[in-house]
Amino acid sequence: MTHWSDSIDTSGYGQATKSFMGMQIQPSVFFPTAIIALLVIVATLVWPEASADVFSALRAAVVKRFDTFMMLAGDLLLLFCLVLALSPLGKLRLGGSKAMADFSLLAWFSMLFGAGMGVGLVFYGVGEPLAHFGSSLGAQAATNAPLGGAPGNAELARSLAMAATLFDWSLHPWAMYAVVGLGLAVFTYDFKMPLSLRSVFYPLFGKAVWGWTGDAIDVLAVFATLFGLATSLGLGAQQAMAGITYLYGVPSAPYYVVGLIDIMAMVTYFSVAGGIERGIRLLSELNMFVAVALLLFVLLTGPTLLLLENMFHNTANYLRWLPALANPFERPDRSFFDDWSVYYWAWWISWAPFVGLFMARISRGRTVREFLLGGLLAPSLLGILWLTVFGDAAIDQVSSGLNPALTTASIDTQLFVLLGKLPWAGLTSVVAIALVLIFFITGWDSGTLVIDTLTAGGRTDTSLRQKIVWLLSVGGIGVALLLSGGLNSLQAGSIATGLPLAALMLLMCWGTLQGLLVLHRRR
Numbered sequence: 069m070t071h072w073s074d075s076i077d078t079s080g081y082g083q084a085t086k087s088f089m090g091m092q093i094q095p096s097v098f099f100p101t102a103i104i105a106l107l108v109i110v111a112t113l114v115w116p117e118a119s120a121d122v123f124s125a126l127r128a129a130v131v132k133r134f135d136t137f138m139m140l141a142g143d144l145l146l147l148f149c150l151v152l153a154l155s156p157l158g159k160l161r162l163g164g165s166k167a168m169a170d171f172s173l174l175a176w177f178s179m180l181f182g183a184g185m186g187v188g189l190v191f192y193g194v195g196e197p198l199a200h201f202g203s204s205l206g207a208q209a210a211t212n213a214p215l216g217g218a219p220g221n222a223e224l225a226r227s228l229a230m231a232a233t234l235f236d237w238s239l240h241p242w243a244m245y246a247v248v249g250l251g252l253a254v255f256t257y258d259f260k261m262p263l264s265l266r267s268v269f270y271p272l273f274g275k276a277v278w279g280w281t282g283d284a285i286d287v288l289a290v291f292a293t294l295f296g297l298a299t300s301l302g303l304g305a306q307q308a309m310a311g312i313t314y315l316y317g318v319p320s321a322p323y324y325v326v327g328l329i330d331i332m333a334m335v336t337y338f339s340v341a342g343g344i345e346r347g348i349r350l351l352s353e354l355n356m357f358v359a360v361a362l363l364l365f366v367l368l369t370g371p372t373l374l375l376l377e378n379m380f381h382n383t384a385n386y387l388r389w390l391p392a393l394a395n396p397f398e399r400p401d402r403s404f405f406d407d408w409s410v411y412y413w414a415w416w417i418s419w420a421p422f423v424g425l426f427m428a429r430i431s432r433g434r435t436v437r438e439f440l441l442g443g444l445l446a447p448s449l450l451g452i453l454w455l456t457v458f459g460d461a462a463i464d465q466v467s468s469g470l471n472p473a474l475t476t477a478s479i480d481t482q483l484f485v486l487l488g489k490l491p492w493a494g495l496t497s498v499v500a501i502a503l504v505l506i507f508f509i510t511g512w513d514s515g516t517l518v519i520d521t522l523t524a525g526g527r528t529d530t531s532l533r534q535k536i537v538w539l540l541s542v543g544g545i546g547v548a549l550l551l552s553g554g555l556n557s558l559q560a561g562s563i564a565t566g567l568p569l570a571a572l573m574l575l576m577c578w579g580t581l582q583g584l585l586v587l588h589r590r591r
Contacts, residue, residue, distance in 0.1 A: 071586075072270065072271050072274060072582075073259070073271075073583075073586045076259060076260075076261070076270065077275060091524075091530065091531055091533060091534040091537075092524055092525070092527055092530055092531070092534070093523060093524055093525075093534070094283075094286070094523055094524060094525040096280070096283040097283055097286045097287055097290065097522065097523045098523040098524070100283075100287050101287055101290040101291055101294070101519075101523060102523075102537065102541065104291060105291075105294055105541045105544070105545060106541075108545055108548065109541075109544040109545055109547075109548045112548035112551070113548050113551065116551060119548075123564075126563070126564050127563050127564070130414070130563050130564060130567055131406045131410050131411075131563065132406075134567055135396075135405065135406055135410045136396045136397065137396075137567075137570070138396075138410050138413045138414060138417075138566070138567065138570055139394070139396035139405075139409065139410065139413060140396045141413075141417075141570040141571075141573065141574060142240045142243070142244065142394075142413050142416075142417075143240075143394050143396065144574060144577075145240075145243045145244050145247050145573060145574070145577070146239055146240050146243035148243075148247065148577045149243045149246050149247065149250075149440050149444060150243075150440075150444075152250075152436065152440060152581070152584070153436065153437045153440035153441050153444075154437075156588065157436055157584045157585070157588055158435065158436045158437030158440070159435060159436070159437065160435065160436045160584060160587050160588060160591065161433065161434070161435050161436075162253045162254065162257050162258065162431060162432055162433065162434055162435070162436065162439065163253075163257035163258065163432040163433055164257075164258065165591065167257070167432055167433040168433045169431075169432070169433035169434055170430065170432055170433060171430055173442075174353070174356075175353065176430060176431070176434075176442075177356075177442075177446050177447070177450075178353050178355065178356040179426070179430055179514075180423075180427060180430075180443060180446070180447055187300045187301075187303055187304040187307075187504065187507040187508055187511055188237075188300060188303065188415075189237065189451060189454050189455070190304075190307065190483065190500070190503060190504050190507060191303045191304070191306075191307050191479070191480065191504075192233075192237075192479070193454055193455055193458040193459060193483065194458050194459065194462045194474075194482040194483045194486050195479035195480075195482045195483075196233050196236070196408070196455075196459070197229050197230055197233045197455065197458075197459030197460070197462060197463060198229075198459070198462050198463060198466065198474060198475065198482065199479075200213060200214055200228065200229035200230075200232050200233060200404075201225055201226055201229040201463050201466075202475060203217060203404070204217035204218050204219075204224075204225035204228050204229055205217070205218070205219060205220065205221075205222060205225045206219060211400070211401055211402050211403045211404070212401070212403035212404055212407075213225075213228070213401060213404055214228050214229065214231070214232030214235075214393065214401055214404050215228055215232070215389065215392055215393065215400065215401055216400040216401055217401070222467060226460075226463055226467075227381070227382075227385045228385075228389070229459075229463070230378070230382045230385065230386075230455070230456065230459055230460065231382065231385040231386045231388070231389045231393065232389075232393060232404070232408070233455050233459055234382060234383070234386040234451070234452055234455060235386060235389075235390065235393040235394070235409070236408060236409060236412045237412075237448075237451045237455060238386065238448040238451055238452060239444055239448050240394070240413070240416070241412070241413075241416035242443060242444045242447050242448055243444060244413075244416045244417055244419075244420045244573065245416070245419070245420055245423040245424050245427060245443065246424070246427070246439065246440055246443045246444060247420070247424070247573055247576055247577060247580070248265070248268075248420045248421055248423070248424025248425070248427075248428075248573065248576065249423070249424035249425070249426075249427030249428045249431065249439070249443065250424075250428075250436065250439055250440065250580055251265075251267075251268035251424075251576045251579060251580040251583070252264075252265070252267070252268060252424060252425055252427075252428035253427075253428040253431055253432070253439070254268075254580055254583045254584060254587070255267040255268055255270065255579075255583055256428060256526075257432055258583070258587055259583065261526075262525055262526025262527075263425065263428065263429070263521055263526040264282070264286055264521075264522060264525070264526040265285050265286055265289045265421060265425075265522070265572075265576075266278070266281075266282030266283075266285045266286055267526075268576050268579045268580060268583075269281075269282070269285060269575065269576070269579050270579065271578070271579045271582035271583060272575060272578065272579055285572060286522050286523075288565070288568060288569060288572065289421035289522055289569070290421070290519055290522050290523060291565055292417070292418040292420075292421060292565035292566060292569045293418070293419070293421050293422040293515060293518060293519055293522075294519065294541060294542055294545055295418055295545065295564070295565045296415060296418035296419040296422060296565070296566075297419075297422060297511060297512065297515040297542045297546070298542055298545040298546035299415060299418075299546075300419075300508075300511050301329070301508060301511070301512060301542065301543065301546040302546045302550045303480075304504050304505070304507060304508035304511075305325050305328055305329050305332070305508065305546070305550070306325065306480050306550070307480040307483070307504050308328060308501050308504045308505055308508070309324060309325045309328055310478065310480035310481045310484070311481070311483070311484050311497060311500060311501040311504070312328075312501065313481075314481050314484045314485075314497070315484070315494065315497050315498070315501075322550070322551055325550060326547055326550075326551075329543055329546065329547055332505060332508055332509060332512070333512075333539065333540070333543050335509055336509045336512045336513050336516070336539060337536065337539065341532055354506060355503070355506050355507060355510055358499065358502065358503045358506060359454070359503055361499070362496065362499055362500060362503060363453065363454060363457050363458075365490075365496060366457050366458060366461055366486075366487075366490065367457050369490045369491055370457070370461040370464070370490065371460075371461065371464050374460065374464060375456060375457055375460055375461060378456055378460045379452065379453065379456045382452065382455075382456050382460070383452055386452070393409075410563075411563060413566070413570075414563035414564075414565075414566030414567065414570075415563075415566065416566075417566035417569050417570050417573065418563075418565045418566040418569060420569065420573060421518070421522070421569070422514070422515050422518045422519070425518045425521060425522065426514050426517075426518055427439075427443060429521075431443075436584065458483070458486065461486060462474055462482065462486050465486065465489055470489055471485065471486070471488075471489045473485055474486060483500055484497050484500065487500060512539065512542060512543070513539075515538075515542060516535050516538045516539045516542065517535065519538040519541075519542070520534055520535045520537075520538050523538070
């Protein structure tokens with residue numbers, strides 16, 4: 069019996085790539101996603117109230133019926149990554165035993181962190197720990213606080229709040245990204261297949277992946293990426309505008325937010341034109357520098373000893389409560405579970421094709437173990453550091469009575485209210501706005517390149533005109549959702565596209581495992 073790896077034929081896919089208006093596209097992927105994106109933008113702008121109602125109902129329906137499945141999928145993806153990294157297959161090198169890494173570890177980590185969750189961490193880094201802390205302390209904590217909360221016990225409430233926040237931002241999301249990234253890297257570098265999600269399904273479906281089966285996979289991946297990116301762009305624009313309003317009193321009207329996105333689109337255009345090496349890499353390293361500088365400032369001017377001590381306590385508590393937080397079946401905290409974790413899981417999954425493909429593009433020459441453990445642990449540790457410094461500093465300001473305004477401020481202004489009680493508040497708030505905007509641009513340009521690759525038959529040498537189509541599509545969806553229903557519509561879009569993608573990602577694990585077993589036998 070012939071094994072799938074003995075007769076790999078990708079000719080059907082290459083022949084389907086066509087020239088259209090100076091662009092090299094995969095018509096069966098490009099046109100469906102472009103048309104759907106245009107219809108979403110137009111319908112949302114023409115009927116904003118009806119669209120907001122539809123998105124709200126969609127989110128409620130998905131969360132109510134599929135919350136257990138979403139959380140279970142996240143657990144299985146993390147388990148797959150850990151087992152694979154520690155197995156003999158972890159020694160395999162992506163691209164062959166003599167392949168050399170294209171980027172230094174610092175550049176690699178910077179690009180991973182910037183593309184993976186930069187805007188989200190800045191947006192939620194103060195607000196989420198405070199929200200969990202407040203709900204845990206409340207008398208009615210049982211269902212809306214993590215693990216039932218700790219009414220009246222401030223120290224336990226803080227510990228639960230930080231453990232739940234780290235749970236939402238650490239190992240699980242990076243496992244989702246890594247599953248997609250590893251599969252793409254294996255089949256692109258070692259089996260010489262196109263840089264496209266359909267390639268990972270070759271062991272399951274054979275040559276059918278070059279037909280409509282593969283088209284459906286890639287269309288779903290692109291559409292999920294569009295909504296995942298639009299969510300992050302919406303959050304970034306909303307927070308940057310909130311900071312400008314807080315500092316300078318500029319009205320936070322919708323047309324001001326749209327104007328800010330327009331300005332960022334022009335900057336993103338130049339980054340996209342520079343490609344990964346001249347554009348994204350430089351911006352990612354700048355991101356890392358500014359983020360570390362702001363983090364160190366809050367650490368050194370806030371309750372330094374408390375924050376340093378809590379880094380260890382928070383990590384220990386996260387690991388201690390990880391099994392309970394990750395349990396998708398028995399939940400005493402149903403409202404917290406649905407409103408926070410399930411939303412995050414859908415958002416991370418909708419981002420997985422984008423971040424995964426980007427991880428694959430920058431990870432040739434890494435071993436499987438280095439890719440998985442480095443891709444899981446390094447960004448998770450950076451996230452723990454960020455969330456501890458900003459989250460615990462905020463909780464300390466509220467608990468000590470220093471900054472009661474934090475509890476009533478909107479989630480997009482809480483970072484600036486926190487900085488307002490530290491030295492040089494005006495300067496650091498400007499730096500925070502700049503950080504949001506740099507993350508905003510980095511995510512937008514990275515996502516544009518990824519969507520362009522998926523709709524161009526796996527090609528990475530497409531024209532700038534082609535990339536601009538997707539740059540505008542992502543921005544258009546973000547603007548449309550912001551104007552129609554704000555944060556709720558953005559979240560609903562991510563949840564709706566993340567659900568079917570979760571099932572595909574579980575199948576990807578099987579395809580990736582089959583590919584690695586073939587490589588292991590060959591080497």
